[in-house]
Amino acid sequence: MTWAVWAPLIIPFLAVPAARRLAAALPPRPAALLLVAAAGALACLSGAALALLAGAAVLRLPVVASLGHLSVPLLERVAPAAVPVGVVAAVAAGAVAVAVARVLHGHRAARVRVARELAGHSRAGDLTVLPDEGADAYALPGRPGGVVVTAGMLRGLDADERAVLLAHERAHLTGRHHLLLLLARLAACAHPALRGLREPLAFQVERWADEAAAAVVGDRRLAARAVARAALAASAAPTGRLRPAGALPAAAGPVPRRVAALLVAPPLARGSFARARSVSAVLLACLLVSGAAAAEATTDLHEDIETAQAGSAAPAGP
Amino acid sequence: MTEDIRRQAGELEAAVLVVLWAADRPLTPPEVQAALTEPLARTTVATTLARLHAKGTLDRVRAGRAYAYSPAVEDRAALAAQRMHTELDKGDDRQGVLARFVSRLSSADEIVLRELLEQAAEPGERS
Numbered sequence A: 001m002t003w004a005v006w007a008p009l010i011i012p013f014l015a016v017p018a019a020r021r022l023a024a025a026l027p028p029r030p031a032a033l034l035l036v037a038a039a040g041a042l043a044c045l046s047g048a049a050l051a052l053l054a055g056a057a058v059l060r061l062p063v064v065a066s067l068g069h070l071s072v073p074l075l076e077r078v079a080p081a082a083v084p085v086g087v088v089a090a091v092a093a094g095a096v097a098v099a100v101a102r103v104l105h106g107h108r109a110a111r112v113r114v115a116r117e118l119a120g121h122s123r124a125g126d127l128t129v130l131p132d133e134g135a136d137a138y139a140l141p142g143r144p145g146g147v148v149v150t151a152g153m154l155r156g157l158d159a160d161e162r163a164v165l166l167a168h169e170r171a172h173l174t175g176r177h178h179l180l181l182l183l184a185r186l187a188a189c190a191h192p193a194l195r196g197l198r199e200p201l202a203f204q205v206e207r208w209a210d211e212a213a214a215a216v217v218g219d220r221r222l223a224a225r226a227v228a229r230a231a232l233a234a235s236a237a238p239t240g241r242l243r244p245a246g247a248l249p250a251a252a253g254p255v256p257r258r259v260a261a262l263l264v265a266p267p268l269a270r271g272s273f274a275r276a277r278s279v280s281a282v283l284l285a286c287l288l289v290s291g292a293a294a295a296e297a298t299t300d301l302h303e304d305i306e307t308a309q310a311g312s313a314a315p316a317g318p
Numbered sequence B: 001m002t003e004d005i006r007r008q009a010g011e012l013e014a015a016v017l018v019v020l021w022a023a024d025r026p027l028t029p030p031e032v033q034a035a036l037t038e039p040l041a042r043t044t045v046a047t048t049l050a051r052l053h054a055k056g057t058l059d060r061v062r063a064g065r066a067y068a069y070s071p072a073v074e075d076r077a078a079l080a081a082q083r084m085h086t087e088l089d090k091g092d093d094r095q096g097v098l099a100r101f102v103s104r105l106s107s108a109d110e111i112v113l114r115e116l117l118e119q120a121a122e123p124g125e126r127s
Helices: A003-025 A028-058 A062-067 A072-078 A082-118 A151-156 A159-174 A177-190 A192-217 A220-236 A254-263 A273-313 B002-022 B029-035 B042-055 B075-089 B107-121
Strands: A122-124 A127-130 A137-140 A146-150 B058-063 B066-071
Touching (some): A028 A273, A082 A137, A122 B002, A137 A159, A146 A159, A159 A177, A159 A192, A159 A220, A220 A254, B002 B042, B002 B066, B029 B042, B029 B066, B042 B058
Parallel strands (some): A127 A146
8 A cells, every 4th residue: 555545644734724724814604614624524534544554454364355355465565564554543443433432422411411400490482591690601502402591691791792692602503503513523533633623613613603693783892792791700700710820821812812803894804815715725735635645545455455356366375 | 484483482581581580679571671672562571471470480479560570490490500510510521512602711811801891892882
């Protein structure tokens, strides 16, 4: 097997920074969709590469070789390192499968647990209010889901700001944002570099809901104020932990960036499209090379098999 | 279409519950009507309040000739809320299950945010 099979495993290290830069230059909705699409495609291709590497080693198993009428010595000659590499790939693929299963199971278990906890609370329409003085708010997907908000949060905001909060959480639910976040989590199981896409996706999804809420109330400044006041209320809440003082972080956290984004012009009017175009060219090239390499590696493996079959059609040894 | 009507009814109930939770005392239907951000007919508000009371979501007390409504809270609900918070803060699961309105702030974030809030509070909204 040639170099091609390694490309899908290496390219995420290049494509992830490109996707992050491109997402930063796009409006939130296309940015979020781009991040999820990139994560999904790169994860599938790197999974395929692992499967091909492991598959090449599986061919050497005597049972498989005899079933496929393959000549093992010939396979040995065309791909000498296939067995040790294949074993490592199989272990990696097993680890990926376990991680994916754990994420899916944890996701389901958490949903069941939260749904059970919500029963019996003050509920009307799609809203559940928790009688808690700490300020907090969530969007909870699924059947008994909806918007969950604490009494402390409702009392910390004025009526217009509360409308922003509800519109924001409903935008998460109607946009099925939890599925995007789950997909990115699953992709991160397949390749460690893809973990770098989760944080920008979480940010873009919040921005998406912020913009949707601003559109519902028809006032971006009001939306900015609501997000800022909610964050300050949440951080002043009695349930909040002590924050480490001192050492200022290099970059502002996600909430100030969200508020700042709402205070400037809407995202469509902004951003340098020339830069976005060149970064997207890089990202597209990464994906194309990765896809082509996976296809090439599949052809290689197929050719190896045919060579080995041709070899075993000749005298099969004593 | 019916889906849309049901959604609107749900959002109206939610809006009423928000108003009652945000208030620090029971409210009469006219008071609820005044506190809602959307202009709604008095009868619509009164019907919604009565329906939520029938479901057990709201308590009501006599206030002169009308009723005043407040959210019904089970005794064990406060305890359950506390338990839920500890459940939610457990582990990494929550990110996929719920999207939180605001994440935790660093102390630097808080300073930046207060400055931004001053900008946002400046007059000249809806230019």
